[in-house]
Amino acid sequence: MHRQRRVLTLNPLSGEVVAAFSRRFIVATPAGELACQVRGRRLQVVCGDRVEVRRAGDGGVIERVLPRTTLLYRSDAFRSKAIAANASQIAVVVAARPSFSPELVQRCLLAAEDQEMASIIVLNKADLPETATAHARLEPMARIGYRTVQLSAQSDATPLRPYLQGHITLLIGQSGMGKSTLVNALCPGAGVATGEYSEALDSGRHTTTHTRLYRLGPDTALIDSPGLQEFALQHLDDAALARAFIEFRPFLGHCRFRDCRHIKEPGCRLDEAVAAGDIDPARLKLYQILRRRHLDATQRR
Ligand SMILES: Nc1nc2c(ncn2[C@@H]2O[C@H](COP(=O)(O)OP(=O)(O)O)[C@@H](O)[C@H]2O)c(=O)[nH]1
Ligand SMILES: [Mg+2]
Numbered sequence: 123m124h125r126q127r128r129v130l131t132l133n134p135l136s137g138e139v140v141a142a143f144s145r146r147f148i149v150a151t152p153a154g155e156l157a158c159q160v161r162g163r164r165l166q167v168v169c170g171d172r173v174e175v176r177r178a179g180d181g182g183v184i185e186r187v188l189p190r191t192t193l194l195y196r197s198d199a200f201r202s203k204a205i206a207a208n209a210s211q212i213a214v215v216v217a218a219r220p221s222f223s224p225e226l227v228q229r230c231l232l233a234a235e236d237q238e239m240a241s242i243i244v245l246n247k248a249d250l251p252e253t254a255t256a257h258a259r260l261e262p263m264a265r266i267g268y269r270t271v272q273l274s275a276q277s278d279a280t281p282l283r284p285y286l287q288g289h290i291t292l293l294i295g296q297s298g299m300g301k302s303t304l305v306n307a308l309c310p311g312a313g314v315a316t317g318e319y320s321e322a323l324d325s326g327r328h329t330t331t332h333t334r335l336y337r338l339g340p341d342t343a344l345i346d347s348p349g350l351q352e353f354a355l356q357h358l359d360d361a362a363l364a365r366a367f368i369e370f371r372p373f374l375g376h377c378r379f380r381d382c383r384h385i386k387e388p389g390c391r392l393d394e395a396v397a398a399g400d401i402d403p404a405r406l407k408l409y410q411i412l413r414r415r416h417l418d419a420t421q422r423r
C-alpha cells in the first residue's frame with residue numbers, strides 16, 4: 123500500500139528582530155516573541171531587521187534578512203559594527219551631567235546623514251541647573267538646522283512624542299544620559315534597567331548591554347542602545363564624509379580642483395564659504411580631522 127508521507131510545510135514566519143545579543147536574538151512574530159538563532163555564520167542580523175524565521179522547537183532559526191532601508195554603523199580603526207537596521211531617525215541624547223562630547227554628537231549626526239536618516243538632539247535632565255550651559259554647547263548644531271528638544275525624562279517625556287510619530291527612532295549617545303529612562307517614560311511596561319552615573323568619574327555606567335526595540339504603535343518604535351564612548355566614522359570614504367556635513371552640500375563639486383581635498387587648496391569653495399561666514403570654521407576643521415584619521419586608519423590596514 124502506498125502511504126503518503128506527510129511533509130510539514132510550514133510557511134516561514136516573518137517578524138522583526140527586537141533584541142540582539144551577540145549570536146542570539148528575540149524576534150517578534152504574529153505568533154509571539156521567539157528566541158532565535160541564525161542559520162550559518164555568514165548571515166548578519168541586527169536589531170530592527172525584518173526577517174523570516176523557521177520554527178525549531180520552542181524557538182526559531184532566522185533564515186533570511188529582508189532588504190534594509192537603513193543600517194547604522196559604528197566603527198573604530200579596526201572594525202565596523204552595525205547598531206540597528208531600518209531605523210528612520212536617530213535621537214542623540216545628551217545631558218548637562220555627566221558631561222557630553224559635542225564632537226561625539228556630531229559624529230552620530232554625520233553617520234545618520236550618511237544613511238539619509240532624520241536626526242534630533244534630546245537635551246535631557248532639564249531639571250539640572252547647568253542645562254543652559256549644555257544648551258549653549260549645542261548651538262553650533264542648532265545653527266545648521268538640527269532640532270533640539272529639551273526635557274526631563276524623569277518628570278515629563280511628552281515633548282518628544284510628536285517627533286517620534288511614524289518613525290523608528292534609535293536612541294544613541296554616551297552612557298548615563300538617560301536613554302533608558304526615556305524609553306521607560308514613553309513606553310510603559312518596558313521596564314528597562316537604568317543606571318546611576320558616577321560623579322567621580324563623570325560618566326555613566328553601562329546598564330544597557332544590548333540593543334532593544336520597543337513598539338509604541340503600528341508605525342512607531344524606539345530602539346534603546348548601549349552607551350557609546352567612541353564613534354568613529356572609518357566606514358565613510360572622503361566623498362561620503364563631506365556629503366554628511368549637510369551645510370557643505372551646496373558647495374561640493376564647485377572647488378577649482380575636481381579632486382579638492384578641502385584642506386587649504388587654492389580655490390576651495392568650502393574655504394571661501396568659511397570666509398563668507400556660510401560655514402562654521404569649526405565644522406570644516408572637524409571634517410579635516412576626521413578625514414585625516416580615516417587616512418591614517420586606511421594606511422594602517
Ligand atoms: N536629574 C535627572 N536625572 C535623570 C533624568 N533622566 C535620567 N536620569 C538619571 O540618569 C541616570 C542614567 O540614566 P539611564 O537612563 O540609565 O541612562 P542611559 O545610560 O543613557 O540609558 C539615572 O540615574 C537616571 O535616573 C532626568 O530627567 N533628570
Ligand atoms: Mg541605558
Ligand SMILES: [Zn+2]
Nearest residue numbers: 377382384390
Ligand atoms: Zn575644496
